[in-house]
Amino acid sequence: MTRILFFLFAALLIAGPAQAGIDETINNFTAPIASFIGSVVFFKIPVAGANLPLVVLWLVVGAVFFTFYMGFINLRGFKHAIALVRGDYADPNSAGEVSHFQALATAVSGTVGIGNIGGVAVAVTVGGAGATFWLIVAGFLGMSTKFVECTLGVKYRNENPDGSVSGGPMYYLTKGFEERGMVGFGKFMGTFYAIGIFIGALGIGNMFQSNQAYVQLNTVAGGALDGYGWLVGLILAGVVFAVIIGGIKSIARVTEKVVPFMAVFYCVFAIIVILMNFSSIPAAIGNIFSGAFTGEGVTGGALGALIIGFQRAVFSNEAGIGSASIAHAAVRTDEPVTEGYVSLLEPFIDTIVICTITALVIGTSQVADPNFAGEATGVAMTSAAFERQIGWFPVPLAFGALLFAFSTMISWSYYGLKGWTYLFGEDQALQTVYKLIFCAFVALGCVVQLGPILDISDALVFLICVPNILGLYFLAPVVKREMQAYRAKLESGEIRRFKH
Amino acid sequence: MENVVLLAVDGSDGSDRALDHAIARAKQGGAKVMVAYVIEWSPYSFNTPEENATRHKRRETEIERATTEIVTPALKRIEGEGLACDGVVRHGHPAETLIEIAKECGAAQILIGRRGHSGLKSLLFGSVAGNLIQTAPVPVVVVP
Numbered sequence: 001m002t003r004i005l006f007f008l009f010a011a012l013l014i015a016g017p018a019q020a021g022i023d024e025t026i027n028n029f030t031a032p033i034a035s036f037i038g039s040v041v042f043f044k045i046p047v048a049g050a051n052l053p054l055v056v057l058w059l060v061v062g063a064v065f066f067t068f069y070m071g072f073i074n075l076r077g078f079k080h081a082i083a084l085v086r087g088d089y090a091d092p093n094s095a096g097e098v099s100h101f102q103a104l105a106t107a108v109s110g111t112v113g114i115g116n117i118g119g120v121a122v123a124v125t126v127g128g129a130g131a132t133f134w135l136i137v138a139g140f141l142g143m144s145t146k147f148v149e150c151t152l153g154v155k156y157r158n159e160n161p162d163g164s165v166s167g168g169p170m171y172y173l174t175k176g177f178e179e180r181g182m183v184g185f186g187k188f189m190g191t192f193y194a195i196g197i198f199i200g201a202l203g204i205g206n207m208f209q210s211n212q213a214y215v216q217l218n219t220v221a222g223g224a225l226d227g228y229g230w231l232v233g234l235i236l237a238g239v240v241f242a243v244i245i246g247g248i249k250s251i252a253r254v255t256e257k258v259v260p261f262m263a264v265f266y267c268v269f270a271i272i273v274i275l276m277n278f279s280s281i282p283a284a285i286g287n288i289f290s291g292a293f294t295g296e297g298v299t300g301g302a303l304g305a306l307i308i309g310f311q312r313a314v315f316s317n318e319a320g321i322g323s324a325s326i327a328h329a330a331v332r333t334d335e336p337v338t339e340g341y342v343s344l345l346e347p348f349i350d351t352i353v354i355c356t357i358t359a360l361v362i363g364t365s366q367v368a369d370p371n372f373a374g375e376a377t378g379v380a381m382t383s384a385a386f387e388r389q390i391g392w393f394p395v396p397l398a399f400g401a402l403l404f405a406f407s408t409m410i411s412w413s414y415y416g417l418k419g420w421t422y423l424f425g426e427d428q429a430l431q432t433v434y435k436l437i438f439c440a441f442v443a444l445g446c447v448v449q450l451g452p453i454l455d456i457s458d459a460l461v462f463l464i465c466v467p468n469i470l471g472l473y474f475l476a477p478v479v480k481r482e483m484q485a486y487r488a489k490l491e492s493g494e495i496r497r498f499k500h
Numbered sequence: 501m502e503n504v505v506l507l508a509v510d511g512s513d514g515s516d517r518a519l520d521h522a523i524a525r526a527k528q529g530g531a532k533v534m535v536a537y538v539i540e541w542s543p544y545s546f547n548t549p550e551e552n553a554t555r556h557k558r559r560e561t562e563i564e565r566a567t568t569e570i571v572t573p574a575l576k577r578i579e580g581e582g583l584a585c586d587g588v589v590r591h592g593h594p595a596e597t598l599i600e601i602a603k604e605c606g607a608a609q610i611l612i613g614r615r616g617h618s619g620l621k622s623l624l625f626g627s628v629a630g631n632l633i634q635t636a637p638v639p640v641v642v643v644p
Contacts, residue, residue, distance in 0.1 A: 087543050092600065096559040096591030098552045099543035106549050163557030249548075256546035330552035414549040 027448050034452035034459075041459040050300025055462045056310050059320045062469040063141035066148050069476055070483065074143035074344060081341040088497045089338070097332035100342045107327040107343065109259050110205070110411030111350045113404045114212040115316035117266075117397070118379035120358040125377050127308025128298040129284070129366070130291025132359040134309025139351025142319030143344045148472050151340030151479045152176065153325025154333065160426065167329020168415070169322035169464075170194040170422045173471040180474065189467045190422065196464030197323060197419035198434075203460045204315065205323075205412020206438060207445030209405035210236050213398075214446040216379045220398040233446030237439045239406070244413050245435045252410055259407045262400045263354065269386070269393060270357040276389040277364035284363035314465070316355055317347040321461055322468035326415045335495070337482045361385045413438050503531045506607035508598050508628070510537065511570045514613025518643040519574055522611045523581050525641075532584040534605045535574045537566045538598060541591035563589050595631035602638055610640045 044051040067074060083089065084100045123131045149169065156175045157167030170190040177186025214232045218225040225232060242248045274281065295301030298308075318324055324346060328339050365372045365385040373384040379401055386393040413435065420434040489495045507522040509515040526533050539562050547555070571587040578585040586605075590597055602610055612629050629642045 090543065092590075092592075095543070095597075096539065096541050096562070098547070098555045101544050102547050102552060105546050106552055109546070110549070162554075163560070164554045165556070166553070249551075252548045256548060260546060327549045327552070330549065330555065332556060411549055414553075 027452065030448050030456070031452045034455040037459045038455040041463050047303065050303035050307065052303065052307060053311075053462075055466065056307055058469060059145075059314055059462075059465055060138075060141070060310055062320055062465075062472065063138070063145045066144040066472070066476065067141050070144055070147060070480065072144075073147050073483070074140060077147065077341050077344055078348075081344045083497075084338055084342050085345065089495065090498060092498060094332060098330050100331060100333075100338065103328050103331040103339060104342050104345060105260065106256075106330075106411065107324040108346055108349055109256060109407045110327055110415070111316065111318050111324060111346060111408075112259075112263055112354060113316075113408035114209050114379060114401060115312070116350065116354045117358060117382050117401060117404070118212045118215075119312050119316050120355050121362055121378055121381035123308050123312035124359060124362050124366075125381065126298075127305045127312075128291045128295065129287035129359075129363055130289075130293070130295055130298065130302065130305035131309040131312065132288045132356065132363065133292030134306045135313045135359065136352055136356055138310045138313030139317060139319075139347045139355065142313060142317050142347040142351065145319040145469075145472070146317075146324065146343045146346055147340040148476055148479050149320075149322050149325045149468065150328040150343035151337045151482060152472070152475055153322075153329040154331060154336035154339045155478070155482065157329040165330055166418055166421065168197070168326035168418055169468045169471065170197070170419060171329075172325075172475065173467060176471060176475045176478070189471060193322070193464055193467045194419040194422040196460065196467070197326075198416050198423070200321070200323070200460045200464055201412045201416025201419065202438065202441040203456050205415060206409055206441045207448070207456070209408050209412075210442045210445035211448065212379045213402045213405035216383060216394075216398045216401040219376075219380045219383055220394050229446040230443065233443035236406075236446065237442040240409055240413070240442050241435075241439045243410060244438065245432060255403060255407050255410065259403055262403050265396070266400055267354065267357055269390065270361050273386055273389045273393075274357070274360050274364055277361075277368055280364040280367035281360075283367040284360060287363060287367070288359070313347075313351050313355070315461065317350040318461075319347050320465045320469055322464065323412070323415050326418050327411065335482075335486050335489075337479070337486045340479065340483070358382060409442060503529060504534055504605050504607045505531050506534045506536060506598065506602045506605065506610045507574070508536055508538070508594075508610065508612040508632075509570055509574055510613070512613060512615065514615055514643065516613070518611050518613035519577065521641070521643045523578060523583065525609075525611070526578070526583045527581065531608070532586070533578050534601070534607060535571050535578070535585060535587040536598060536601050537571050537587075537589045538594045539563070539566060539589065539591045540594055542593065559591065562591075594628045595635060598628075598632060599636055602636065607638060609638055610636055611643060612640065613643050 041055060042053040044053050085104055087099060087101065090099060123135060152172040153167045156172035157165050158171055159165055170193045173193055174186045174190035177189065210233060213236065214229055217232060239251065243252045291305055293302050295303065295305045298304045300307065314320055324343060328343050331339050333339060362382060362385050365388055372388055373381040376384050383394045383397050386397060416438060417431060417434055421431065424430045505522055505525060507518060509519065522533050525531065566589045571589055575585050575587050588601055590601065598610060610632060612632060614629055615627065632640045
């Protein structure tokens with residue numbers, strides 16, 4: 001089976017060059033689809049001169065509500081989250097099971113992607129420096145949303161007959177509503193979510209990633225890859241194919257090991273660049289705060305900056321989308337709420353740390369030279385900001401972007417797969433069909449331009465937060481009870497530290 | 501301290517020689533032999549989501565295999581000599597986990613076979629016996 005697929009794939013690789021101009025054809029085809037989906041999902045209402053997409057309002061209200069309802073768990077739970085990740089409460093008898101650290105690391109490698117490098121640049125271009133402020137606020141509030149969804153992800157997961165687990169919003173929506181006697185509605189919501197995450201996995205977790213990886217590679221190659229998007233796409237798709245269908249674990253394992261080092265490497269060099277732009281730091285930070293409340297030069301003013309900031313933050317940390325709860329559901333714990341605590345750290349690492357650092361790299365460069373990036377946007381803009389100070393950095397950055405993109409694609413291929421198996425069952429042949437579709441979209445992502453791709457993936461990801469957050473409202477009392485019971489056990493000493 | 505010796509096994513030739521030594525030592529002093537096998541594992545490694553989802557099942561398989569292939573045969577030999585014994589299989593950092601087990605069963609001594617790695621190899625991959633010698637709270641006997 002695998003071999004036949006491989007030959008099919010090789011044939012595709014050879015047939016590619018025959019279709020010159022394929023990039024343009026696909027672009028012409030996808031652009032109208034993108035604008036249609038975008039206009040439906042981002043239905044906007046005019047508020048005080050700015051256009052507020054209802055779906056962004058939906059996310060903000062949700063995040064604010066969960067922050068208050070859970071009693072500022074994003075602040076109060078932070079210390080306990082770190083203790084859990086360090087393994088302070090890990091029972092030695094369950095050694096060998098998925099640890100809190102591993103579940104977090106897997107989920108983080110799914111969220112830390114191109115969005116942290118390129119998405120922030122898009123936010124700053126469209127929403128001005130002030131968007132950064134709202135991005136951080138959104139990251140902070142998003143921690144509470146994550147807490148709720150990841151607790152539910154573990155609590156309502158399915159244990160399959162083969163001993164593996166399947167969890168995520170489709171399961172907590174179905175079972176949670178079932179508990180409340182709304183069987184049909186729960187099924188509808190679960191199915192809606194499963195379809196959404198499947199399609200979303202092809203967008204945010206796939207096409208956007210491969211597209212930006214290609215853009216950065218092309219920038220580094222000095223435009224030598226112009227028109228060869230299909231080739232880069234096919235190679236990328238081939239490697240993804242080897243991992244998710246060929247089962248070549250070594251590639252995945254190497255990537256999962258290298259990605260955290262890349263993230264640290266990226267942050268260290270970003271901080272170096274920020275320090276090299278030392279004299280611009282006060283002005284850049286000033287711009288972030290003044291822009292946040294005045295929205296100078298931004299369509300829609302301060303509200304415009306807020307909308308862009310929130311939109312990009314969700315795009316990066318996925319709070320409210322529910323995807324990460326699929327990864328977190330694999331952890332082995334008697335207390336689902338412990339995984340909620342751990343997941344708090346995800347938006348923190350992703351948005352509050354990494355995105356903010358990127359924003360400062362761009363911000364300080366802009367202060368020093370407003371035109372430093374020329375016409376470049378996305379990853380290319382971030383790359384230009386690094387290049388101003390460290391000439392050779394775009395090369396490792398391209399490599400890093402490629403790895404980030406790759407690990408995000410691997411994680412999202414699993415999220416999409418879980419949506420797919422929820423819909424069609426755990427049948428192996430059908431799972432292979434899904435994986436083939438996924439690989440095809442990896443290649444497609446390198447061919448279409450950034451505009452339509454961003455629009456499609458944005459729209460799809462925001463679409464699935466509608467059923468997810470609705471479910472979270474209904475199930476929040478369950479999480480609150482779990483949290484209070486857990487706290488009581490901590491205080492009474494029933495749950496104790498194993499390490500001191 | 502109880503009269504227990506902890507025998508670390510890994511299925512290698514060195515570990516077979518350590519088993520012989522443990523039997524001889526237990527016969528002399530009438531000690532009970534605790535046979536331990538540690539599956540190398542770290543809670544801080546990075547996995548793909550698919551690996552995490554199937555981890556629980558794999559852990560059970562790993563424990564079962566170590567028990568049937570390595571620990572149970574060793575226990576049978578010790579029992580055949582008419583000695584008291586017990587076995588344990590656990591995941592973790594090898595040296596640290598062995599020390600934990602030694603503390604739990606109140607072992608007076610830890611016995612371990614030597615792998616006989618060259619200097620470079622043990623420099624690269626570390627050596628469980630070497631680690632134990634440096635960190636164990638009880639005497640360690642390394643059987644050549």
